[in-house]
Amino acid sequence: MKRENMKRKTRYTNQQVADLLYKIADLVAIKGEVIYRVMAYRKAADSIAHLGRDINEVWREGKLQEIPGVGQAIADKISELLSTGHMSFYDKLTAEVPPSLVEVLRIPDVGPKKARAMWQELGLTTVAEVKAAAEAGKLRALPGFGPKTEAKILAGIESLARRITDRVHLGVAFPAARDLVGALARLPQVRRVAYAGSLRRFCPTIGDLDILAATDDPVGVMAAFRQLPQVETVLLSGETKTRVRLIGGLEADLRCLDEARWGTALQYFTGNKAHNIKLRELALKQGFSLSEYSLKREDGSEILCAEEEEVYRALGLPFIEPELREDWGEIEAALAGELPRLVSIQDIRGEVHCHSTWSDGRASIEEMALTAEAHGYEYLVISDHSQGLGMTRGLTPERLRQQWAEIQTVRRKLQRLRLLQGTEVEIKADGSLDFPDEVLAELDFVVASVHSSLRQDRETITRRVVRAMRSPHVDAIGHPSGRLLTRREESAVDLDEVLRVAAETGTMIEINAAPERLDLDDVHVRSAVESGVSLVINTDAHQPGDFDNLLFGVATARRGWAGPEHIANTLPLEALLARKKGGA
DNA sequence: GCCGTTTTCGGCCCGACTGTTTTCAGTCG
Numbered sequence: 110m111k112r113e114n115m116k117r118k119t120r121y122t123n124q125q126v127a128d129l130l131y132k133i134a135d136l137v138a139i140k141g142e143v144i145y146r147v148m149a150y151r152k153a154a155d156s157i158a159h160l161g162r163d164i165n166e167v168w169r170e171g172k173l174q175e176i177p178g179v180g181q182a183i184a185d186k187i188s189e190l191l192s193t194g195h196m197s198f199y200d201k202l203t204a205e206v207p208p209s210l211v212e213v214l215r216i217p218d219v220g221p222k223k224a225r226a227m228w229q230e231l232g233l234t235t236v237a238e239v240k241a242a243a244e245a246g247k248l249r250a251l252p253g254f255g256p257k258t259e260a261k262i263l264a265g266i267e268s269l270a271r272r273i274t275d276r277v278h279l280g281v282a283f284p285a286a287r288d289l290v291g292a293l294a295r296l297p298q299v300r301r302v303a304y305a306g307s308l309r310r311f312c313p314t315i316g317d318l319d320i321l322a323a324t325d326d327p328v329g330v331m332a333a334f335r336q337l338p339q340v341e342t343v344l345l346s347g348e349t350k351t352r353v354r355l356i357g358g359l360e361a362d363l364r365c366l367d368e369a370r371w372g373t374a375l376q377y378f379t380g381n382k383a384h385n386i387k388l389r390e391l392a393l394k395q396g397f398s399l400s401e402y403s404l405k406r407e408d409g410s411e412i413l414c415a416e417e418e419e420v421y422r423a424l425g426l427p428f429i430e431p432e433l434r435e436d437w438g439e440i441e442a443a444l445a446g447e448l449p450r451l452v453s454i455q456d457i458r459g460e461v462h463c464h465s466t467w468s469d470g471r472a473s474i475e476e477m478a479l480t481a482e483a484h485g486y487e488y489l490v491i492s493d494h495s496q497g498l499g500m501t502r503g504l505t506p507e508r509l510r511q512q513w514a515e516i517q518t519v520r521r522k523l524q525r526l527r528l529l530q531g532t533e534v535e536i537k538a539d540g541s542l543d544f545p546d547e548v549l550a551e552l553d554f555v556v557a558s559v560h561s562s563l564r565q566d567r568e569t570i571t572r573r574v575v576r577a578m579r580s581p582h583v584d585a586i587g588h589p590s591g592r593l594l595t596r597r598e599e600s601a602v603d604l605d606e607v608l609r610v611a612a613e614t615g616t617m618i619e620i621n622a623a624p625e626r627l628d629l630d631d632v633h634v635r636s637a638v639e640s641g642v643s644l645v646i647n648t649d650a651h652q653p654g655d656f657d658n659l660l661f662g663v664a665t666a667r668r669g670w671a672g673p674e675h676i677a678n679t680l681p682l683e684a685l686l687a688r689k690k691g692g693a
Numbered sequence: 694g695c696c697g698t699t700t701t702c703g704g705c706c707c708g709a710c711t712g713t714t715t716t717c718a719g720t721c722g
Binding site: 145148183220388394 | 694695698699706707708709711712713714718719720722
């Protein structure tokens, strides 16, 4: 009665391989090995997490060592893992260093040295044991520890327990950052202020906010910052740097600096770390030392950069857009003069996926259309859910026809916007569609999505989506992975296969701009761009305010190196319709 | 452990803040 797939070896995803390498890095650090060995594991893990190709495939082709940061030793370990399902190096390592210490490392202010000390001196290997020891006042006796360190560790454990997740999506981080920047901009001493960090790069999730302020009065600005009503706790505060926890739990750093050094500072604090390290290495080769303060020549004299562009120019590079700064090859491309031209929000002419009160939207068709028109859109497709999705009051074919009458009425109230009718049709568990072909054939644009049975295994859910893509009526696949950032993992669907079939069938793939989705994700956008898949950016708006999310979708496209030519809704309506399957 | 416009060996980005220290180590970004 044993099924075939129960005997099969576990298949490792890129993320799982990366996570194992991160874990090895932590354990090797606690073991006390040279930091460069630790960094090597982390670098390899970063590369694999953002590979954009299935690691199993790369391994089968024998090309593991072509991955940046993967040399002979790490390639051998990955090979062993993928072929046998275990890694003897990891087994040996965890026999020496208890793997639960990785959790201890997550306590703020506990790094490898402190974790090792607590483990070696007091035998503490879990967060619970550390907590008990701290409460009993046993930590302060350790060399390098004191009462304050002990208290900090206790507070750190508390904050770990209180936080559900340590990252938030852009829909949370972006308004919070705008709010802080606005408050600081109102201070008379502040000359310039901006957010930097992962938010400026539009990473899908954000760990904390990085705010920069140019001022001649850092002490005054820091004092004012600590007093802001948004601030719950001041975590640390010096002359140039203050770190606080905001109400709601998000943490924010404020750095103050001279206006003349704005460019180097903004560049540095935008990151990411790997991009910065590579930039600093490039600077060293050219005889400079680059820091957030300046470019320093070997004789110690400084070149100040008031603008970011000057930093890149001084290193012989064109400006690199923040969304590209992930060390995914952008510095090499910049050196070669091969940076892509990125799509911008002004390029988007309309959307083909939004909802109304006809299903689970919160605004009428008219409100949605007028808002889209006010945004300068040329077209909008109303695409309410189909009948099978009961909780969204999905439409039956009959109601779909009634909706058509309303769309025609609304059309008369519009100046420029061209309003069309579509659907977000449910892809049922077996891959069939929730409307018959003759109904789909009448619609202007069909988005097909998966909302149910998201836990199907990889083969089943992939076959299901592929079957939908082979329908001549399906123009695009909506939010293909089904992830909900910080809440729900993506489904097991094989996105590489989805993209391959998309290219073959001419099915468009959506970049859903809702900040909790950003689905297709940046890494696969890059694969789509490389394989010639047509993408479409939609906010999936359920109310008028949701159209403002477009910038998150555009940023995700930019992070995947997409230009306007890769995004179908940068086209005028007729050209977009012509690009559909069987389009004129 | 990785890597090469100086290198196949000897490097590997740079700085702020805190706490425990008599001058610096650890952590963080």
